[in-house]
Amino acid sequence: MKINPLNKSALANLCASVEKPNYELSETSSAIIHFGAGNFHRAHQAVYCDTLLNKGESQWGITGVSLRSSTMRDNLASQDYLYTLAILGEETRYRVIGAIKNILVGPETPQAVIDKLAQSHTELVTTTITEKGYYLAEGAIDQSHPDIVNDINSLAIPVTVYGFIAAALIKRAKDSAAPLTVLCCDNMHAGGQRLKDGVKLILGVHSKETLPWVEKNVAFSSSMVDRVTPSTDQTLIDTVAQDTGVYDNAPVSAEPFTQWIIEDNFAGQKPPFDKAGALFVNDIAPFEKVKLRFLNAGHTILSALGYLAGDKYIHEALLRSPLAQFTEQALKLNVLPVTSVPSDVNGETYIDDVLQRFRNSHLPYGVLQVGTDSSQKIQQRLFPSIDDALSNESDCSYLAFALAAWVCFVQKASDSQQLNDPLALNFAQYIEQGANNDVYDFLNLAGASKYSLFTDNTFMASVNEYYHCINRVGAEQAVSDFLTD
Missing domain, CATH: 1.10.1040.10 (N-(1-d-carboxylethyl)-l-norvaline Dehydrogenase; domain 2)
Known part of the structure; x- marks a missing residue:
């Protein structure tokens, strides 16, 4: 028997036990830009956003950004960016997540990423790019790394998260001057400061005049995240299809436990993640x-x-x-x-x-x-x-x-x-x-x-x-x- 693919029209065909969005996908917007739309993000932060959307907080959808591969975009685009979360406890529970509105691929459309980041509607930029995406050597940014060198030489086509954010802040400061928060969601000590150091490094080369505005209007914050998220394999894909009644190209699995501790340091509108179970604190250390x-x-x-x-x-x-x-x-x-x-x-x-x-x-x-x-x-x-x-x-x-x-x-x-x-x-x-x-x-x-x-x-x-x-x-x-x- 042929199983229909997961998309908006297939939501009605899901098994009754599968939790699905109670909001209209077309009526939500993305005030969040996220770098690194991989499995962990989709099983963690995106779920918190989906919970907010289910509570009527319609602006907290996500535009994902991939700095390397188009695979996740290609897998999810045909599914209207819907995907299945399998929660693996004593019994497996399924939930369809609709928080991701779109995924941009940096190497393909760098200007589209910069423009989206620069929009006044964008309130929050988040990252799960793993430690290698911060280009650290001996506790500092490795300025000899080819990717960092690329962004120091030119911001026409940024390669690093620092370069994209710096290019966007130059444009944002000129266009709307709207405040912005950049939040590290990798388990990295002082991750927010790492992001700030990298962005300031790039801005110091390309637009020193933007730095004072950044100091006053952009917050760089850290968080601590915790949820086990295995890699997706064909066994998971087949099991999800069998149990839910629809075929998902890119399901993700996770343990029941989830935790998100967020440094309460925001420069503009703060997403009410506490309504979804996150904890805002003054110091995450x-x-x-x-x-x-x-x-x-x-x-x-x-x-x-x-x-x-x-x-x-x-x-x-x-x-x-x-x-x-x-x-x-x-x-x-x-x-x-x-x-x-x-x-x-x-x-x-x-x-x-x-x-x-x-x-x-x-x-x-x-x-x-x-x-x-x-x-x-x-x-x-x-x-x-x-x-x-x-x-x-x-x-x-x-x-x-x-x-x-x-x-x-x-x-x-x-x-x-x-x-x-x-x-x-x-x-x-x-x-x-x-x-x-x-x-x-x-x-x-x-x-x-x-x-x-x-x-x-x-x-x-x-x-x-x-x-x-x-x-x-x-x-x-x-x-x-x-x-x-």
Whole structure:
């Protein structure tokens, strides 16, 4: 039986269980321009906008901008830019999203992007372009990168997000002088400032006279986003078609959980995202710390222990009672006491929710995938909590065990040629040189010498003791023994 494609006319043919827009698509407009209309954006920010549209806030539709490929535009244009969100929990729920009004492809129509950004009707510019789209090197914008060089030399055909925004601000300042907010929606510390630095760099070359106007009329803000969004494959496409009764070229899936913490710094009209569940705050840094120390640290701990226990996925590791108990107690007994949690967040509840999310077998996290680049990640996820615990004379025995497990993980994954880490070759050389009995070398290579934990002899001795215990009896038994001591 032929299945009709998803578009406006097919909405009436959707299964009754599928949630769909309660607004007329033709009666909404796009006051938001978004760079990077990929899966995460479509499963996160666009859903918040769709909720606003469903509440009658008709101006908060989105014009997407692709800086590279036309694929998403090509997939969605024939569908009237409608797509299906599959929410993967104990039961799969479906929702058709209509928030995206159009997608422009920068290399094809650069002036159309600039003109849309410059329109006074545009109130908000947002970005999910991943870290590489910010062209950073050693914490600053890499002015030698060919794309940055292109935009420094000419704004006739911008390549970077900085170039497009700068070109638009030059035009906007002359045409309407309407205020504008630029909001980073990538999980990047001080992402708003990064965007501001890049735009000012380009404007400083092409239009210094615009800079004072930008300082007064353009806000650059940051946000923290959280929702797991897997890549779309043919299995998802076929399942969505079977379950909804229409064929969608580009469905997207996500976990039930979603979070958006937004810096309350706007220069013009502010979208009422709080009506859709987002949280406006004066400072997002405490929320970033909570995510790093609980969600990300929990992931890292389970990745190492799960791999050592022979598990492929994080949710499998949590089926092992000792590993689940250890991770929960590490976060609640070692990390929580030394972490300032915002008043909007209940620390213990947040930890419980994180572990429940990790148990979702419908969205499996591979232990090796989570363990990618772990030598860099533990510098943010574990070391600061340990230093805080040591300075407060607070218990950090769980974290000492977690570091020992991490060293064992690195050694085992390296021996199996499964270690995906920028320091993989260095670790392999240590192992070849017979450094298997020395946790110091591995932790030093991972940057531990920059933290006070490295010179705390008592702490490091406990890491070394737990390391030998794991090697002697295995990870799961070592965890069990630790919990019963």
